Amino acid sequence: MGRSYLGEFEELVLLTVAVLEGTAYGVTIAAELKQRMNNRLISLSGVHIALYRLEEKGFVVSELGGATSERGGRRKRFFRITALGKRTLAEMRQVRNELWDAIPNPSFS
Amino acid sequence: MQDTPPAWLDALVKRFLPAELYEELLGDLHEQFAFQAEEFGAKKARWMYFFEVLRFCRPYFLKRRFRADSKYSTSYTYSPTMIRNYFKIAFRNLLKYKGYSFINIFGLATGMAVAMLIGLWVWDELSFEKYHQHYDRIVQVMEHTNIGEGISTESALPIPLSAELRNKFGNDFEKVASTLTYEQVISFDENAFTKLGCYAESQFTDIISLDMKKGSKSALNPNELLISESLAKAIFGDNDPIHKIIKLNNAYNVQVAGVYKDLPKNTRFYDLHFIAPIDLLFGNNKANINNWYSSSFQIYALLPPNSSTEFISSKIKTVLYEHNQDAAKPVLFLYPMEKWHLYQFKNGVNVGGRLEFVWLFGIIGIFVLLLACINFMNLNTARSEKRAKEVGIRKTVGSERRQLIGQFFSESMLVVTFAFGLSLLFVQLILPTFNEVAAKEMFLLWSTPLFWLFSLGFTLLTGLIAGSYPALYLSSFQPIKVLKGGSFRVGRLASFPRKALVVVQFTVSITLIIGTLVVFQQIQYAKNRPIGYNRNGILSIPFNSSEITNYNVFRDEIMRTNAVVQMTASSNPTTGIWSSADNLDWKGKDPNRQEIFGTVLIDPNFGNVVEWKLKEGRSFSNQFSTDSLSFVFNEAAIKQMGLKEPIGEIVKWHGKNWKIIGVVKDMVMKSPFEPAVPTVFMMNDKERSFNVINFKLSAATSVVTAIKKIEAVFKKFAPNSAFNYRFADEEYAKKFAEEERIGKLATFFALLAIFISCLGLFGLASFVAEQRTKEIGVRKVMGATVINLWGLLSKDFVQLVFVSLFIASPIAYYLMENWIQKYSYRTTISWWIFAATGVATLIITLLTVSFQAIKAALMNPVKSLKSE
Numbered sequence: 001m002g003r004s005y006l007g008e009f010e011e012l013v014l015l016t017v018a019v020l021e022g023t024a025y026g027v028t029i030a031a032e033l034k035q036r037m038n039n040r041l042i043s044l045s046g047v048h049i050a051l052y053r054l055e056e057k058g059f060v061v062s063e064l065g066g067a068t069s070e071r072g073g074r075r076k077r078f079f080r081i082t083a084l085g086k087r088t089l090a091e092m093r094q095v096r097n098e099l100w101d102a103i104p105n106p107s108f109s
Numbered sequence: 110m111q112d113t114p115p116a117w118l119d120a121l122v123k124r125f126l127p128a129e130l131y132e133e134l135l136g137d138l139h140e141q142f143a144f145q146a147e148e149f150g151a152k153k154a155r156w157m158y159f160f161e162v163l164r165f166c167r168p169y170f171l172k173r174r175f176r177a178d179s180k181y182s183t184s185y186t187y188s189p190t191m192i193r194n195y196f197k198i199a200f201r202n203l204l205k206y207k208g209y210s211f212i213n214i215f216g217l218a219t220g221m222a223v224a225m226l227i228g229l230w231v232w233d234e235l236s237f238e239k240y241h242q243h244y245d246r247i248v249q250v251m252e253h254t255n256i257g258e259g260i261s262t263e264s265a266l267p268i269p270l271s272a273e274l275r276n277k278f279g280n281d282f283e284k285v286a287s288t289l290t291y292e293q294v295i296s297f298d299e300n301a302f303t304k305l306g307c308y309a310e311s312q313f314t315d316i317i318s319l320d321m322k323k324g325s326k327s328a329l330n331p332n333e334l335l336i337s338e339s340l341a342k343a344i345f346g347d348n349d350p351i352h353k354i355i356k357l358n359n360a361y362n363v364q365v366a367g368v369y370k371d372l373p374k375n376t377r378f379y380d381l382h383f384i385a386p387i388d389l390l391f392g393n394n395k396a397n398i399n400n401w402y403s404s405s406f407q408i409y410a411l412l413p414p415n416s417s418t419e420f421i422s423s424k425i426k427t428v429l430y431e432h433n434q435d436a437a438k439p440v441l442f443l444y445p446m447e448k449w450h451l452y453q454f455k456n457g458v459n460v461g462g463r464l465e466f467v468w469l470f471g472i473i474g475i476f477v478l479l480l481a482c483i484n485f486m487n488l489n490t491a492r493s494e495k496r497a498k499e500v501g502i503r504k505t506v507g508s509e510r511r512q513l514i515g516q517f518f519s520e521s522m523l524v525v526t527f528a529f530g531l532s533l534l535f536v537q538l539i540l541p542t543f544n545e546v547a548a549k550e551m552f553l554l555w556s557t558p559l560f561w562l563f564s565l566g567f568t569l570l571t572g573l574i575a576g577s578y579p580a581l582y583l584s585s586f587q588p589i590k591v592l593k594g595g596s597f598r599v600g601r602l603a604s605f606p607r608k609a610l611v612v613v614q615f616t617v618s619i620t621l622i623i624g625t626l627v628v629f630q631q632i633q634y635a636k637n638r639p640i641g642y643n644r645n646g647i648l649s650i651p652f653n654s655s656e657i658t659n660y661n662v663f664r665d666e667i668m669r670t671n672a673v674v675q676m677t678a679s680s681n682p683t684t685g686i687w688s689s690a691d692n693l694d695w696k697g698k699d700p701n702r703q704e705i706f707g708t709v710l711i712d713p714n715f716g717n718v719v720e721w722k723l724k725e726g727r728s729f730s731n732q733f734s735t736d737s738l739s740f741v742f743n744e745a746a747i748k749q750m751g752l753k754e755p756i757g758e759i760v761k762w763h764g765k766n767w768k769i770i771g772v773v774k775d776m777v778m779k780s781p782f783e784p785a786v787p788t789v790f791m792m793n794d795k796e797r798s799f800n801v802i803n804f805k806l807s808a809a810t811s812v813v814t815a816i817k818k819i820e821a822v823f824k825k826f827a828p829n830s831a832f833n834y835r836f837a838d839e840e841y842a843k844k845f846a847e848e849e850r851i852g853k854l855a856t857f858f859a860l861l862a863i864f865i866s867c868l869g870l871f872g873l874a875s876f877v878a879e880q881r882t883k884e885i886g887v888r889k890v891m892g893a894t895v896i897n898l899w900g901l902l903s904k905d906f907v908q909l910v911f912v913s914l915f916i917a918s919p920i921a922y923y924l925m926e927n928w929i930q931k932y933s934y935r936t937t938i939s940w941w942i943f944a945a946t947g948v949a950t951l952i953i954t955l956l957t958v959s960f961q962a963i964k965a966a967l968m969n970p971v972k973s974l975k976s977e
Contacts, residue, residue: 026137027144044137045165048130052169064133070143074136 006059006088012037013050014059014089018081025066025076026051051079059085112151114142114158122162127173138162191512192519198499199520209488210524212872216865217528220481221571222535223861226543227474228563229536229551234467237375237450242318243411246283247446248418250274250408252429253457254437255703260457265404268387268397270429270441271310274410277428281421284411286313287387294830295383297344297355301831304340306383308390316411317378324351324367333366334385341368359829360655361389374550377449401432410443418443437691437703466851473858476617480862482575483610484869485521489579490607491876500583501591513584521576522569529568546853578606608909611873614866615913616920619950621859623921624928626942628852631929632845634936640841641776641785642683642719646806647837648816649682652799656827660799666822672815673804677718680710680797684840686778686786688797693789694761695750704749707778707788710797715790718805719776726756726771729792737793741771746787763796781844782932803837863950867957870906874958878902878965885965886973898966903958910954914947 006014016032017024030047034040054060061082064075081089119135126134138161146154203210241247250271251264271287288309295302307313311329319326322338329335334357341350350365357363363385372378391397412421422442429439453462461468503513536553544551554560657663660678667676681687686707693706713729713736715721724744729736740760747755752769760767775785791797806815820832878885885898893901922938929935 026133027140030141031144043164044134044141044161045167045170048134048137049167049169052130067136068140071136071140074132074139076136077133 006057006092007050009046010050010054011089011092013047014054014081014085017051017054017060017079018086018089022078022080024079029079054085055079058082059088112142112146112154114139115155118159118162122165125166125171125174127170130170130173134165138165195516195519196523198516199523202496202520203524206492208875209492209872212868213485213488213524214528214531216484216868217481217525217571217575218531218535219861219865220478221528221532221567222539223858224474224478224567225532225536226539227470228567229540229553230547230549231467231471231474233375233549233551234451234463238377238446240318240373240376241446243316244446246412246414246416247316248410248412248443249446249449250285250410250425250441251444252439252441254435254439261705262454262457263404264407266406266408266429267401267404267433268406269399269401269432271406271408273428273432274408274425275312278421278425281412281416281424282410283413284312284315285408286310286316286410287406287408288313289387289390289406290381293358293383295340295344295355295357296359296829297353300344301829302340302343303831303833304382305380306385307381308385308387310387312411313409314384316409317372319372320370322368322370323349324365326367326369329384329386330366331386331388332361332363334363334383335367335369336365337371337382338368339371340382341365356829357383357385357389359653359827361385363389401429412443418445470854473621477858477862477865478571479574480614480617480865480869482571483614484865484872485524485575486578487607487610487869488872488876489517489521490582491873496583497586497591500586501588504586504588505592510584514580517580517583518572518576521579522572525568525572525575528571529564546850546857548850607873611866611870611906611909612913612916614869615910615950615954616917618859618862618866619913619917619946620921620924621855621862622946622950623917623942624925625852625855625859626946627921627925627929627938628848628855630939630942631932631936632848632852635781635848635932635934636845638777638781638934640781641774642721644683644719644837644841646808646812647683647719647803648806648819648834649801649803649837650819650823650832650834652678652802653827653830654799656830657802663822663826666825667804667819670818670822672807672810672818674807675714675717676802676804677714678712678799678802679715680708680800681778682801682803682835682840683719683776683778683837684844686788687800690762690789692762695752695758697751704787706746706749707786708797709778709788709790710792710794710799711790712792712799715803716773718803721776722774724772724774726769728771728773729790735768736770738765738767739770739791740767741773741790742769743773743785743788743790744775745785746789747772749787767791781841782848782934784933863953867953870954871957871961874902874906874961877905878961882965882968882973885968886970889966889968889970890974895963895966899959899962902962902965903955906954906958907951910950914950918943918947 012033013029016029020028020032026044026048029051030042030044033042033047051060051062055062059082060079062077062079064077066076066078067073068076122135122138123131138158141161142154142158145157148154149157238244238247249264250266251262252266253260253262255261266287268287271285274282274285286309288307290305290307292303292305295304295306309329314326314329314335319335323341324335326335334355336344336350344350344355345353350368353365354362355365372381388398397403412418425441425443427440429435429441433439448459451461451464451467452459454460500513503516533553540551540553652660654660664676667673686709688708689705690708691703691705693704698704711729713731716723716728726741728741729739733739742750742755752758755769755772758769760769773790776788777785778788779786804815804819806812810818816834819834823830823832881902885893888898888901922943925938929938
């Protein structure tokens with residue numbers, strides 16, 4: 001069995017979780033993505049669904065904590081990338097690199 | 110101060126987010142809101158929050174929530190598992206008690222079918238004339254005139270009135286047209302048809318809506334006409350009818366200019382097969398177009414948008430009187446199309462005519478449906494004992510009352526849905542017969558969304574009504590009582606509502622039966638009325654003087670065939686009076702009253718043909734040349750004039766002196782429910798024209814041969830005309846058509862009502878018999894006979910029927926006495942109707958109940974006592 005399928009948006013979310021190391025939860029991930037992607041429409045619900053799916057697939061783990069007043073005292077769910085997640089990202093990156101290298105005339109942009 | 114997101118959105122989010130994610134998600138939402146409120150301002154943030162929330166309505170979250178609910182949640186009213194369970198239990202119950210289920214579903218289906226049929230009928234009645242595009246702007250010009258005993262409302266008006274309205278009141282009328290509707294012979298080549306059609310002024314085609322299939326309706330040029338699609342098909346088959354020349358009334362050659370689609374049955378203009386220019390009728394005699402004294406035209410008009418009928422009516426009020434100075438003081442008014450069908454005039458006042466029927470049948474429909482619902486309620490509550498344990502268990506395990514109510518409602522919905530399907534089938538099967546009886550063209554509107562909407566609402570409503578009582582009653586049981594042991598008994602009081610409902614059922618049924626019998630009694634009474642002449646063997650045909658130019662030659666030739674004993678020409682057949690006069694003057698006449706007389710032109714043989722009975726004086730004779738200035742009156746006319754010694758009196762009419770030579774007994778020539786019309790007979794054909802020829806067929810010749818012989822002679826004289834004959838007795842019978850139709854419909858409903866009621870009673874009886882099995886067993890052991898037991902079991906029901914009878918009789922008497930008042934010639938409601946209905950209902954009840962009672966009474970006590 002190969003590894004689980006990772007969609008484009010899921011991959012982005014997973015990368016962001018890795019970037020935010022330790023402070024990754026719904027709002028920060030959405031904000032980070034928005035900022036990096038030229039305000040592409042990022043919905044909180046979409047981010048959350050991607051996170052839950054990633055968790056089901058074992059790419060991230062989560063824990064609750066860190067209530068603040070603007071949240072009305074509600075806790076956050078922090079996400080951390082797992083070893084499997086890191087490996088999967090690395091594999092995907094390698095495949096991409098190999099493909100880029102295989103392009104005969106790489107400076108087409 | 111800190112802005113907070115709208116609370117209702119949070120509540121919404123809570124509804125569909127999975128409980129375990131609610132905290133973190135709402136937290137994130139709020140945090141983001143706080144962010145955005147700072148960045149874009151509170152107002153924009155709210156909007157963004159709103160859309161963010163909307164985006165949370167995703168299948169992912171819903172699915173998660175759903176799964177979580179079904180896994181962990183305790184009770185929750187609309188959980189699919191519970192609803193599935195309700196239906197499962199309902200199905201099992203239906204299958205377990207097949208008899209009851211059948212009675213329930215079948216009874217409900219019958220009731221619903223009746224309600225649906227009546228609904229269709231009411232719909233059809235209310236949609237009358239709506240076919241016309243300008244429905245709300247079309248009016249008919251009519252007049253109120255003062256006659257002797259009140260105000261009479263007429264639609265026949267003189268033809269120049271329409272031109273006057275067009276010219277002088279151009280701003281108040283968009284279109285005005287005079288019309289005259291006739292049955293006419295239409296011939297082309299060898300084919301001749303007699304069809305109803307109308308002669309009209311050209312604007313008529315713009316007033317009513319015509320769906321043109323070929324040609325154009327725009328110009329109703331002289332010598333052109335429009336014909337209906339069905340007539341075109343009959344005359345020309347598949348050939349193109351346009352520009353063909355056909356002959357109307359054997360007199361006018363006209364060219365077909367257009368073909369229109371036959372008008373639907375629910376308009377007054379239904380059956381109008383041709384529309385021809387009215388000028389044809391006047392030929393070279395154009396002066397008649399300006400005759401203000403001859404009233405025979407119907408005038409229709411189209412008003413401009415947003416105009417007031419009352420206002421225009423008041424403007425044209427006196428127009429007719431200004432021209433004809435009639436002593437009856439005609440007052441013109443406009444009668445809007447929406448009232449034509451459902452209303453009528455009584456003494457100058459617009460009252461509901463057919464509208465009463467619409468109401469009446471509507472109410473009957475609701476009642477029949479109610480009867481079926483009562484069956485459902487009764488059977489379910491009667492069986493409550495069987496379900497009591499189930500309710501007890503459910504409650505103990507944790508059902509709330511509203512859940513149980515939901516359960517019983519879903520059960521009744523299930524039954525009603527089955528019944529609805531079955532009732533659609535019934536309606537489809539019965540509709541052709543029903544259409545025939547009701548003289549309509551109705552069909553189920555399968556493709557109309559409104560119909561389905563109605564049906565859905567109707568099903569839900571029936572389910573609610575039928576399910577309400579069982580649902581509320583059954584769910585009220587206390588688990589401790591029903592579960593404690595076999596001691597659970599629904600007390601004396603519990604059966605009271607059931608009994609009351611049975612009484613309601615039978616009251617309705619008995620009222621309907623009595624009503625039906627009274628309708629038939631009235632019809633029979635009018636049928637047995639002495640009519641003053643002998644209508645047997647009288648045949649009449651139209652008399653057209655352009656064909657039969659010499660009546661005497663025609664007469665001689667007919668008489669030579671020996672097919673007829675006698676024949677006579679007259680202005681109308683014996684079954685109608687086609688003209689009238691209100692300007693007769695005699696000695697002692699009250700100058701302030703307008704007395705109206707039917708006028709009938711006859712020849713001296715008339716008396717022999719119809720066998721009238723002379724009371725005084727003599728009839729007309731060819732031997733006295735003075736008879737052309739003589740009158741024969743009927744008794745009603747003499748009474749109206751108040752003459753003591755009528756013979757020899759002089760009556761002034763049209764400037765001449767007429768002598769009364771005879772008085773005949775009243776003949777019923779118009780409605781058999783009305784008093785005989787005061788009538789004057791004359792033989793002066795300058796005053797009225799001959800329109801029909803009446804034959805008294807010879808008893809020696811068979812009717813078929815006689816008709817063939819007459820037709821042969823007729824064809825010789827009028828080769829191009831259709832030979833249309835009518836029998837007086839058949840025409841007379843048609844006068845009862847409307848009453849007989851009501852009678853038939855009432856019979857239909859009464860039978861259904863009693864059928865549904867008995868169905869319910871049957872179910873109840875079987876239930877009672879079952880419930881008392883043990884008691885019956887013990888009684889039998891103690892020595893009760895079958896008769897004893899039969900009496901015991903039937904007694905209760907017979908009592909109920911008696912109560913119903915006592916309630917229904919006065920109600921029915923009151924209602925029918927009201928109905929019968931509208932007939933002048935009416936029967937008195939006799940006591941035997943009530944007695945007969947009572948006996949019949951008792952017998953039916955006993956038959957229904959006895960089957961179960963005797964079955965129970967015959968049971969072997971060993972068997973019924975052995976169990977347990």
